[in-house]
Amino acid sequence: MNSLAKQNYSTAAEDALNAQIQIQQTASHVYLSAAAYFARDNVALPGLQKFFQEQAHEQQEEAQFLIDYQTTRGGHSQLRMIPEPNTEWNSAMNAIESSLSLEKDVNKASLNLTTLANDQHDPHLFHVLKKRPLTHRVQSIEELAKAITQLQRTGGEGLGLYLIDQDIYKHGNFSLGRLGMDRSL
Template identity: 30%
Template sequence: MYEWAVIYTDTDSKGTLKPTDINVPWRDMVDPCVKLAEAQIKVEIHAAMKYLAMAAYFGQDKVSLPGFSKFFFDAANEEREHAKKIMKYLAMRGELSGGVTHLIQPLGEITESPTSGLQALKDALALESQVTREIRNLIQMCETPKDSDFNDYHLVDYLTTDFLDEQHKGQRILAERISILGKMVNTQGGLADFLFDIKLLNGEI
């Protein structure tokens, strides 16, 4: 027969479980690095919301470019996944101990009406380039933080391997698609977005 032990924890009057005070100095990330990592979460969430807005725009019945819509929905999912990865990393390092609501707010106004498919791709490339620059800034801060000689090799390696590699490959793909669609616009005129959309939807490009 098994004997079950009941462990009583400290709760408040509403029965809410209070956080445990570990009292062991195991966290070692420096504050500037943590702050920039939190800022990067906001950058990724903002990018995701911009892509969601663009996906919704192209999915409207009056626009009806489902290939572009799918492309930007996929891009939004990717950016959300990046934000989740950084959140999980901070949690793993013991640095996600406060509220997170402030980390998942957009950084500014979200526009949703690109003038064309080509402009939408150019906007996406500009956005990805900005995200890449922010990741580089985060890497630099965590590698050589101000007022500290602590080099966070683990986070730097994680960001370089998992994030920068994907960013550069993604930017290359966007640049190629901009080039292809630009040529189609020059030869096909107003039909270019429609023809390119079919290729996107069928996975031909």
């Protein structure tokens, strides 16, 4: 049954929005899994745990925004099964590399959705998507890429990893410019 609110909202756009919702929920699930891994007593990296919990929360908020938008436009959100995420990460480097790949996938899907809105002559969807912070996604990709570089420099374990983790815990993100700047140590 079609919604009375539906106007100039194509089935292709509705389907693409549902796909984007699933991508966002999958990313949130992966980040929750990584947070749980870093919280384990035999891993114990609270900075990475905090970072991944925040990433999961951001992805879930974005999925909820899209669900709400779908409803506003008269579309139907179809929440599909989310694939089971990895629960074992070989290292912090492995988790960050996986996150970088995931962020690129989410960004690419967002850009494709924006292109679809334009192609479908749906100015409202296009406007809403353009207002969303695509800059934040690009900055996240850059931050993760720099984090990989920093982990490579430290060997990705031991004291170097500990210092990076403590900096993440203290500042809530990979504050790479501040790393090693605390002269009180």
